[in-house]
Amino acid sequence: MSTAPSLSPTVLHRLVQEGRAPRLLDVRTPGEFRTTHIAGSYNVPLSTLREHRAELLDHLDEEVVLVCRSGQRAREAERALADAGLPDLRVLEGGIVAWEASGAPVERGPERWDMERQVRLVAGSAVLVTGLVGIVVPGVHLVGTAIGAGLTYAALSNTCAMGVLLSKLPYNRGPRTDLRTALAELRGTN
Known part of the structure; x- marks a missing residue:
């Protein structure tokens, strides 16, 4: 279980305004980061962070x-960094969604659909199409059943x-954020 305390968007915003902002690592994909991010944050995608946490x-x-869309990926990043020995970690409570909601x-x-919306479109379209085709072609509706099972597992x-x-x-990839780029950006502020 995660041990890092959360930091509310209101408190973080005050720290940013006072010039006392901690280092902000946004662990979303480069495409998500490019669409919307907190000024001064660094994009280190969760996959890069997990693979290169020691560096x-x-x-x-x-x-x-740590910042992500809602807090889930930030908690995963927190576990990875804490396991590697980084002690002073916090997670933005509610992620970028809560940050924006706080004003x-x-x-x-450039605008792009977030991942959750894309999943709903693909899953919903597949279930709709296989349900309609299943009226004429027996058994095709089972594809929709399998997608429903996958979404249930995803939720659980x-x-x-x-x-x-x-x-x-x-x-969804957007500009690639590799380890070398992330380290160069982080080095620029030390």
Whole structure:
């Protein structure tokens, strides 16, 4: 279970305004980051963070607040960094969604659908089409049943295989954030 305390958007916004902002690591995909992010945050996608956490530790010598869409990926990143030995971690409570809802400013790039909306579109379309085709072709409706089972598992396990697959599409990747880029950005502020 995660041990890092949460930091509310209101408190973080006050720290940013006072010039006392901790280092903000946004662990969403580069595409999500490019669409909306907190000014001054660094994009270190969760996959990069997990794979290269030891290299990142040398550049995270201060308080770190982890940011994602809603808090789930930030908690996963927190576990990975805490296991690697980084002690001073916090998670933005409610993620970028709560940050925006609190009225705090964000930097915006080109609009794109968030992953949750894409999953709903793909899953809903597949269930609709297989349900309609199943009227004429027996057994096709089972594809929709399998998708429903997958979504049920995703909810229970708090994972989403369809989201992972959709994140691999060029539309969702955006500009690549690799380890070298992340380290260069982090080094620039130390």
